[in-house]
Amino acid sequence: MTIVATDIVRIAVVDKARGYWTNVGRRLMRDPVSVLCAVVLILIALAAIFAPYLSLADPFLGSMIRRLRPIGTPGYPLGTDELGRDMLSRLVHGGRLSLLIGLLPVVTAFVIGTTLGVSAGYVGGFVNQTIMRTVDVFYAFPSVLLAIAISGALGAGITNSLVSLTIVFIPPIVRVAESVTTSVRGLDFVNAARASGAGPLTIMRVHVLGNVLGPIFVYSTSLISVCMILAAGLSFLGLGTKPPQPEWGLMLNTLRTAIYINPWVAALPGAMIFTVSICFNLLSDGMRSAMDVRS
Amino acid sequence: MSEADVLRQEVLAPVADVGGPQQPLLAVRGLSKHFAVGGGLFGRGGVVRAVDDVNFSVDKGEVLGIVGESGCGKSTTARLIIGLIAPDKGEITLDGEPVGPALTLRELRRRVQMVFQDSYASLNPRLTIEETIAFGPKVHGIAPAVARARAHELLRKVGLDPSLFADRYPHELSGGQRQRINIARALALAPRLVILDEAVSALDKSVEAQVLNLLLDLKEELGLTYVFISHDLNVVRFISDRVIVMYLGEVVESGPVEALWTDARHPYTRALLAAMPSLDADHRTQEAPISGDPPNPIDPPSGCRFHTRCAFAEPVCSAEAPRLMPTGNERHAAACHMVDPASGHSRAPVASPEIQHAI
Structure with a gap:
């Protein structure tokens, strides 16, 4: 009897259909804008990672007689900065730190903020009040001021500025996560899942996360550019990156004195920040549509 | 024993009967749920008596209809039975076992399942049909592959071809198909009692009829018991064996469906x-039988809650709340002073239990 039963179960076992993420990837590949943005980001990231092996000029080697050369000068394809250093080399090398500073705090804040926000939204009641009112305290300060205050309290240095930026970005992500979770929690499919005896963690993983990650994801990527600019501000105050370290935000700050002499060169670090952030934005937007099964 | 039956046992053994056919499958005693509303830091909040001291039982293999206007506590009652919200007072007993230490909430939810009204909102838009139906069995420790097999078996049972529907998403289906999926999902844990909360109300009439017939077939095949909640009296009459009528969180009348339709006392x-509405020209409704909305449940009327809208209201009605009294007919009871000989209402049966049909 038992053998018969097992046999039939084996026969009746059904092959798993194509995974959800395979489908998301497939839909993303069909969107030319997303593909273009992904390619641009991958190129920038690869260039940054392999910068030391690209046989570029020394990003730290300055020359007092070749300062602020325009774009296209022989030997300096993107000109030189206010200390005569090769801009191309500094931009490529600067990507290493800039991408780290722009991404790491946002990624960390995304993980922590989503966890807190989804818990607050799903559990509700006292837990919700505790988390959300704590988050509200951070809203009392402008984000720039908060980043400076935390950075100043922790002391100068890249690690500390990363920590302070993470703390700054957690509250807005918690808010977004909480509000989308609250709207999903009341839907009947969550009730049906509860009625089938599932525990809160299973319901959050299977039924809530898939329906709330999209909006949180898109919002978080919009913070990447803000993060880079804030980091530049911290560097400007001597709390983050220190010269002569190449970093886009810091370069934007130091080159501002050259804005009337050679505006095109001075705008280059800004253009990089703009390109990276707009690519992340468009890519996350494409990602959201791809994650929506109705598309 | 067919192959499908063997599989079914392997997957989730149906819960064995305990008390025999005489013992009601579900007994609800003194069930109450009051919601606090309003009342901020300084304001004085009120209490909505959504469900107030409700008693009823459901026999094995029976379909119990629950009818009433919007806001009368039908859906709250359903959610209380399945444990989606905790009752303030009262006891729910399933085949002799009271919910509590003897019968855990998790085990209760394995034996009682629910089909919701909104077929779209009750399906996770990001899960395929197969994943949705297999979710419950997986939660109860069934291997994923077996749970998927069970999902396919149930899809066939509700009349949908698994090879066509298993990998689809809810938005790709029609309302009737989605409601079939919801029924399959509810059956995935081999429950004994299925609560159908306005399960067919949002469907087209033709689809509604198909789903109702499917429900009756499944009931026959799987030995199910239904609690059927609806505001559509025609549907309730078609599917129910017994009916309870609710008004402002209270049961005002209960009885076999024919007795209620031919000899309503409340x-x-x-x-x-x-x-x-009737298609018969001789039975056109000339004027509204009752007017206005139900009173505010935050501050329900004293005595009989219906006295504010009742054509036969007398001083006793606002002074004293009537109790559910047997009308003489077997299992037919009504909570009205006009049924209770001792109430003092002028239309109450004094010597003979004859009631005038005045309407």
Whole structure:
């Protein structure tokens, strides 16, 4: 009897259909804008990672007689900065730190903020009040001021500025996560899942996360550019990156004195920040549509 | 024993009967749920008596209809039975076992399942049909592959071809198909009692009929018991064996469906029946049987809650709350002073239990 039963179960076992993420990837590949943005980001990231092996000029080697050369000068394809250093080399090398500073705090804040926000939204009641009112305290300060205050309290240095930026970005992500979770929690499919005896963690993983990650994801990527600019501000105050370290935000700050002499060169670090952030934005937007099964 | 039956046992053994056919499958005693509303830091909040001291039982293999206007506590009652919200007072007993230490909430939810009204909102838009149906068995420790096999078996049972529907998403289906999926999902844990909360109300009439027939077939095949909640009296009459009528969180009348339709004792039930649209030109509704909205449940009327809208209201009605009294007919009871000989209402049966049908 038992053998018969097992046999039939084996026969009746059904092959798993194509995974959800395979489908998301497939839909993303069909969107030319997303593909273009992904390619641009991958190129920038690869260039940054392999910068030391690209046989570029020394990003730290300055020359007092070749300062602020325009774009296209022989030997300096993107000109030189206010200390005569090769801009191309500094931009490529600067990507290493800039991408780290722009991404790491946002990624960390995304993980922590989503966890807190989804818990607050799903559990509700006292837990919700505790988390959300704590988050509200951070809203009392402008984000720039908060980043400076935390950075100043922790002391100068890249690690500390990363920590302070993470703390700054957690509250807005918690808010977004909480509000989308609250709207999903009341839907009947969550009730049906509860009625089938599932525990809160299973319901959050299977039924809530898939329906709330999209909006949180898109919002978080919009913070990447803000993060880079804030980091530049911290560097400007001597709390983050220190010269002569190449970093886009810091370069934007130091080159501002050259804005009337050679505006095109001075705008280059800004253009990089703009390109990276707009690519992340468009890519996350494409990602959201791809994650929506109705598309 | 067919192959499908063997599989079914392997997957989730149906819960064995305990008390025999005489013992009701579900017994609800003194069930109450009050919601606090309003009342901020300084304001004085009120209490909505959504469900107030409700008693009823459901026999094995029976279909119990629950009818009433919007906001009368039908859905709250359903959610209380399945444990989606905790009751303030009262006891729920399933085949002799009271919910509590003897019967855990998790085990209760394995034996009682629910089909919701909104077929779209009750399906996770990001899960395929197969994943949705297999979720419950997986939660109860069934291997994923076996759970998927069970999902396919159930899809066939509700009349959908698994090879066509298993990998689809809810938005790709019609309302009737989605409601079939919801029924399959509810059956995935081999429950004994299925609560159908306005399960067919949002469907087209033709689809509604198909789903109702499917429900009756499944009931026959799987030995199910239904609690059927609806505001559509025609549907309730078609599918139910017994009916309870609710008004403002209370049961005002209960009885076998034919007794209720031919011999309704509570003026509210009569008004509900009179308000039913009819195709028969001789039975056109000339004027509204009752007017206005139900009173505010935050501050329900004293005595009989219906007295503010009742044509036969007398001083006793606002002074004293009537209790559910047997009307003489077997299992037919109504909570109205006009049924209780000792109430003092002028229309109450004094010597003979004859009741005038005045409407």
